[in-house]
Amino acid sequence: MGVTGLVLGIPVFFDIGIFVLAPLVYVAARRGGRSLVLYAMPMLAGLSMTHAFLPPHPGPVTAGGLLGVGMGWIIAMGLLCGIPAWLVSGVWWGAFIGKRVLVEVPADAPGAPGPAGGAAAAGGGGGGGAPAEQAPGGGVATGEPGGGAPSTATGTVEPAGAATGTVEPAGAATGTVERAGVATAPPSVALISLIIAVPMLLILGATVGSVALPEGSGLRDVLIFLGTPAIALTISVLLAMYLLGVRRGTSMGELSRISGESLRPVGMILLVVGAGAFFGKVLQETGVGDALAGSMTAIGLPVIASAYLISAALRIAQGSATVAIVTTAGIIGPTVAAESYSQPQIALIVVAVSAGSIIASHVNDGGFWIVSKYFNMSVKDTLKTWTVLETILSVVGFAAAGLVWMFV
Numbered sequence: 001m002g003v004t005g006l007v008l009g010i011p012v013f014f015d016i017g018i019f020v021l022a023p024l025v026y027v028a029a030r031r032g033g034r035s036l037v038l039y040a041m042p043m044l045a046g047l048s049m050t051h052a053f054l055p056p057h058p059g060p061v062t063a064g065g066l067l068g069v070g071m072g073w074i075i076a077m078g079l080l081c082g083i084p085a086w087l088v089s090g091v092w093w094g095a096f097i098g099k100r101v102l103v104e105v106p107a108d109a110p111g112a113p114g115p116a117g118g119a120a121a122a123g124g125g126g127g128g129g130a131p132a133e134q135a136p137g138g139g140v141a142t143g144e145p146g147g148g149a150p151s152t153a154t155g156t157v158e159p160a161g162a163a164t165g166t167v168e169p170a171g172a173a174t175g176t177v178e179r180a181g182v183a184t185a186p187p188s189v190a191l192i193s194l195i196i197a198v199p200m201l202l203i204l205g206a207t208v209g210s211v212a213l214p215e216g217s218g219l220r221d222v223l224i225f226l227g228t229p230a231i232a233l234t235i236s237v238l239l240a241m242y243l244l245g246v247r248r249g250t251s252m253g254e255l256s257r258i259s260g261e262s263l264r265p266v267g268m269i270l271l272v273v274g275a276g277a278f279f280g281k282v283l284q285e286t287g288v289g290d291a292l293a294g295s296m297t298a299i300g301l302p303v304i305a306s307a308y309l310i311s312a313a314l315r316i317a318q319g320s321a322t323v324a325i326v327t328t329a330g331i332i333g334p335t336v337a338a339e340s341y342s343q344p345q346i347a348l349i350v351v352a353v354s355a356g357s358i359i360a361s362h363v364n365d366g367g368f369w370i371v372s373k374y375f376n377m378s379v380k381d382t383l384k385t386w387t388v389l390e391t392i393l394s395v396v397g398f399a400a401a402g403l404v405w406m407f408v
């Protein structure tokens with residue numbers, strides 16, 4: 001489950017990853033007969049790590065832009081620091097707490113035998129309509145408790161493909177997927193993995209090209225162009241549309257409908273990023289940012305530690321990881337620009353900001369409520385499991401960044 005969270009976490013926003021993967025966690029927990037927490041934690045750690053540490057997620061991409069560092073460096077440093085943090089928080093802590101906090105799969109979760117599962121099957125259809133109904137991201141950006149989170153009792157919250165009324169995701173039981181009345185074989189894992197990897201590979205290619213090739217080289221310029229996040233993501237979307245849509249017989253009208261529906265959660269993400277950048281600019285213009293960064297430097301804190309602390313304070317105060325990252329990057333931008341840090345060093349500062357942004361998810365974080373509702377946990381159990389997981393992910397990620405800092 002952890003690896004699934006890591007891989008699927010690369011292209012999707014944290015909260016949406018939960019909508020998509022929760023049914024798989026239910027299946028694993030039912031089959032394994034152990035606590036839901038044991039299966040949910042590694043997956044959540046994977047989603048959260050990629051959300052905070054890795055492009056193309058909006059937080060690290062915006063922070064990289066504000067601090068002037070190549071995305072490839074952020075990927076390299078994000079992976080270097082994020083993987084150990086995921087191992088400790090998701091794998092070790094997940095196994096530890098999963099044996100102690102016993103939570104059952106909700107009886108009416110997708111795939112449950114009985115009336116609710118049947119209702120889901122009846123209303124399911126396995127199509128792409130479900131996410132739009134769930135308004136993924138709606139509760140995310142607003143931090144609204146329970147917003148966008150399941151009311152598993154209604155049987156209406158399953159992501160596309162989950163509402164099949166079987167324990168498998170759509171089509172897994174039969175090996176086919178229903179789309180517009182036509183049964184087609186599901187795409188291969190290799191193809192999906194390739195599509196997920198494309199933006200990362202293009203972004204890394206740009207960084208490798210900019211380091212390894214001489215200025216003025218045509219290939220270098222092409223690689224840098226292709227690895228610009230907006231271009232890399234556009235290429236990936238077009239590739240996905242072709243390989244998963246056109247080539248498999250999806251009509252242009254259907255593709256256009258799916259694309260239109262995808263814009264809904266994107267709007268909320270843009271609002272979160274915009275709000276963070278706006279907040280950061282206000283703090284910068286009013287001098288609060290400089291005062292904060294200055295006083296931290298005055299007490300002798302290295303910039304990487306100030307970055308972590310400011311981001312952690314913002315996260316605890318307002319909840320959203322993305323807002324914390326973008327705001328902190330705005331605050332520390334001038335301090336970072338005033339020194340001549342190398343690209344790997346700035347990437348590590350971004351990692352520290354990212355690590356701070358996920359500390360102590362609690363009641364003001366939309367993700368807290370989504371985790372609590374989807375994984376059937378009381379507020380107390382969510383604090384004991386998820387809040388601690390996020391704090392471990394944060395502290396280990398920051399410790400790793402500090403360690404790597406000594407060698408770059």
Ligand SMILES: O=C(O)[C@H](O)[C@@H](O)[C@H](O)[C@H](O)CO
Binds near residue numbers: 014051140272368
């Ligand atoms: O706005 C955001 O970036 C997200 O909503 C996060 O805050 C998640 O809820 C989660 O906490 C990530 O770990």
